[in-house]
Amino acid sequence: xxxxxxxxxxxxxxxxxxxxxxxxxxxxxxxxxxxxxxxxxxxxxxxxxxxxxxxxxxxxxxxxxxxxxxxxxxxxxxxxxxxxxxxxxxxxxxxxxxxxxxxxxxxxxxxxxxxxxxxxxxxxxxxxxxxxxxxxxxxxxxxxxxxxxxxxxxxxxxxxxxxxxxxxxxxxxxxxxxxxxxxxxxxxxxxxxxxxxxxxxxxxxxxxxxxxxxxxxxxxxxxxxxxxxxxxxxxxxxxxxxxxxxxxxxxxxxxxxxxxxxxxxxxxxxxxxxxxxxxxxxxxxxxxxxxxxxxxxxxxxxxxxxxxxxxxxxxxxxxxxxxxxxxxxxxxxxxxxxxxxxxxxxxxxxxxxx
Numbered sequence: 001x002x003x004x005x006x007x008x009x010x011x012x013x014x015x016x017x018x019x020x021x022x023x024x025x026x027x028x029x030x031x032x033x034x035x036x037x038x039x040x041x042x043x044x045x046x047x048x049x050x051x052x053x054x055x056x057x058x059x060x061x062x063x064x065x066x067x068x069x070x071x072x073x074x075x076x077x078x079x080x081x082x083x084x085x086x087x088x089x090x091x092x093x094x095x096x097x098x099x100x101x102x103x104x105x106x107x108x109x110x111x112x113x114x115x116x117x118x119x120x121x122x123x124x125x126x127x128x129x130x131x132x133x134x135x136x137x138x139x140x141x142x143x144x145x146x147x148x149x150x151x152x153x154x155x156x157x158x159x160x161x162x163x164x165x166x167x168x169x170x171x172x173x174x175x176x177x178x179x180x181x182x183x184x185x186x187x188x189x190x191x192x193x194x195x196x197x198x199x200x201x202x203x204x205x206x207x208x209x210x211x212x213x214x215x216x217x218x219x220x221x222x223x224x225x226x227x228x229x230x231x232x233x234x235x236x237x238x239x240x241x242x243x244x245x246x247x248x249x250x251x252x253x254x255x256x257x258x259x260x261x262x263x264x265x266x267x268x269x270x271x272x273x274x275x276x277x278x279x280x281x282x283x284x285x286x287x288x289x290x291x292x293x294x295x296x297x298x299x300x301x302x303x304x305x306x307x308x309x310x311x312x313x314x315x316x317x318x319x320x321x322x323x324x325x326x327x328x329x330x331x332x333x334x335x336x337x338x339x340x341x342x343x344x345x346x347x348x349x350x351x352x353x354x
Contacts, residue, residue: 029339030349033298034285036329041283041313041320043276045208048245051199053219053267055192057159060185063089065152066175069168076166079192080157086187087168089153098146105139112136157189164188164265195254195263197229199271200247203238208275210234215252216272222262228255231273276313282325283318284309288333295325296332298346304332306342 067089074080115132118124165188168174174186197217201209209231217227235249252271254260288295289311297307309324325331330348332340340346 028302028345028347031296031298031304031337031340031346032333033330033348034288034333036282036284036321036325036327036331038280038327039283039318040277040279041281041318042274042278042315043313044315045201045205045273045275047199047250047271048202048247049200050220051197051269051271053263053265053269054196054198055190055265056194056196057161057191058164058265059158059161059187059189061086061155061158061187061189062176062183062185063087063153063155063174064176065089065149066173067091067153068173069170072166072168072170074163074166076163078163079161080163080189081160082157084157085154086157086163086189087155089174091150091153094146094150094153098143098150101139101146102143105136105143108132108136108139155187159189159191161189161191164190190265193260195260195265196232197252197254197269197271199250199252199269200239201250201273203246203248206234206238206248206250209250209273214274216274217252217254218270218272220268221264227259229253229271230255278313278320281312282321282327284321284325284331285333286314286317286319288331288335289314289319290335294335296335296340296342297325298330298332298348302345302347304340304342304344304346307331 069087070090071085071088074084074086080086112129112132112135115124115129119126119129166186167184167188168186175183211231211233213231215229215231217229218225219227229252231250232253233251238246238248240246250271250273252273254263284295289309290296292311292314293308295307295309297305299305307324310322312320312322314320332346334340
């Protein structure tokens with residue numbers, strides 16, 4: 001019995017000693033850390049939904065009257081000049097009406113000229129001469145109206161461009177869109193070599209954006225590549241679409257001419273508009289910051305310290321620190337992880353020099 005009692009006492013002493021030793025030497029928590037360093041920090045605004053690469057000028061053209069296509073001189077992809085005829089409807093009836101109206105105008109003008117001479121010689125009354133002049137003017141107006149009607153059967157290029165699409169064939173009948181019903185345009189004309197990006201920006205961020213601000217443009221089709229750009233226009237009203245956040249349309253231009261040769265209309269695009277840039281400032285990874293003012297610093301003795309900082313500019317990647325940390329301090333980049341707290345023993349799991 002005495003030996004058993006001694007063994008029990010020894011076990012209790014060993015257990016207390018083990019507990020006391022672990023209390024004094026707790027197991028160090030492995031944490032990911034980063035070094036505080038100097039670098040560039042930008043304040044920026046990004047689009048809320050995907051933007052789109054657009055042509056600077058794009059015209060979706062259709063004749064203003066219905067008719068049968070009689071001339072379609074260009075194919076898809078063709079380059080055309082300003083004023084080139086892109087489409088002509090069958091118009092022999094209108095051409096005949098124009099000829100008749102203009103001949104009538106010429107005849108009435110001659111009659112008005114004769115009437116003016118006769119009035120000078122008092123052979124006819126002033127009223128008769130005035131009636132002849134009025135008839136001539138009416139006939140000339142009818143001639144111009146017939147000419148305008150004929151011009152409506154011809155579709156000409158409003159600017160030099162590339163025909164992106166044609167929705168029609170020779171001898172097909174085309175009609176203008178009825179009110180409230182949208183139909184495909186016959187000719188889709190795009191100005192080549194000039195592109196812009198249209199992107200929706202949250203209404204909260206829109207007041208911060210001004211024309212000429214620099215930006216970075218990224219395209220899904222060109223992953224890993226940034227296209228420099230600048231803001232050219234900020235929308236004058238808020239777009240309110242059902243089940244979507246209210247946004248303002250912002251347009252951006254590509255500032256490097258060499259980039260334009262790689263672009264196609266319709267590419268999806270994201271933009272990062274740079275509001276302010278500060279170079280060579282002390283910065284930390286943004287994911288390391290709690291409540292915009294705290295970080296966990298790993299002390300040289302191996303414990304965590306919750307340190308209050310003064311934060312400046314911030315973006316998704318970095319936050320400027322104007323007070324509270326020194327260069328090369330080690331901070332925890334996963335402050336929300338289990339076990340991360342004031343005074344906890346810790347050791348670095350991975351060191352990332354930023």
